[in-house]
Amino acid sequence: MHPTNTPTGRLAAVGNQMIEIHLWLSTALARIRARLDSPNPPDGARPSRDLRAHCLAFCAALGRHHTGEDAGAFRLLAEEIPELRPVIDNLIADHEVVAGILRRVETVLTGDPAVPPSRVRAELDGLAAILETHFRYEEKRLVTALNALTGRAGTAEELLGLPRP
Template identity: 75%
Template sequence: MHPTSSPAGRLAAVGNQMIEIHLWLSAELARLRASLDPASPGEVRPSRDLRAHCLTFCAALGRHHTGEDAGAFRLLADQVPELRPVIANLITDHEVVAGILERVEDLLGDVTATPAAQLRGELDGLAALLESHFRYEEKRLVNALNALTGQPGTAEELLGLTAPRPAD
């Protein structure tokens, strides 16, 4: 795990930190999808744990994308103008992801019963989109983000969050 910033409060390896955030978000989404495996087929009654896990995941992913849009993407658009088309594509993806997250939250808001197939379909679609989105973003932006090393600030300011440290 990379530190969120150097001791002098300067950015360090922000692109690598973005990859760590993506890995953590992907793992959390996999855990969330696995928690949908029902005891009986058909419908699943969202438990408090499932709802809480989903809402926590959705909030973290939303913070990450909002942070990138307002932080890293703005900075990169100013400093590396040739990345603007890439950034525009990524922002479009963020909007699509936000729509999926909203549908998932709506499905989990139904306290009577949530169609398991519909919820799984939304999460499977989200997983496929995020896999593609994360790889594209990493391929196109990691080097540019890592070049920001030494500037004032933190990765959280540019990326919306930091990857949680593994439990000891």
């Protein structure tokens, strides 16, 4: 594990911290999807209130992470390493697709009580598939560049939108 900040308030191994955040988000999504497979309440119409709360909290955390990357790490990398701009543009486009799925998940979870659990499952399965490829692509293309930011003032949370789990 890497500290979020060194004692002098400088960045350290931001790329590695991004991987840790991705692992945490992937694990959280896998837990939510697994809970959808557990028995539903007797009415069977919607996931439990607890599951909805966990799912909405996950959606908010994922949204903060992507918004943080767009405004933090991606902006900084695009300024400092212009040849990464096409990669960053692809990642930002992915973030927009993910944001659309998150909106649909939130609508399904907070909207019509008659929405079947299968609709929630379909949205979360699609989200998991996109995130798997998105996270791997982002890690493959950006970890080394992010780790090179070591020694700059700031926090990984400022660049990645979330603290390291």
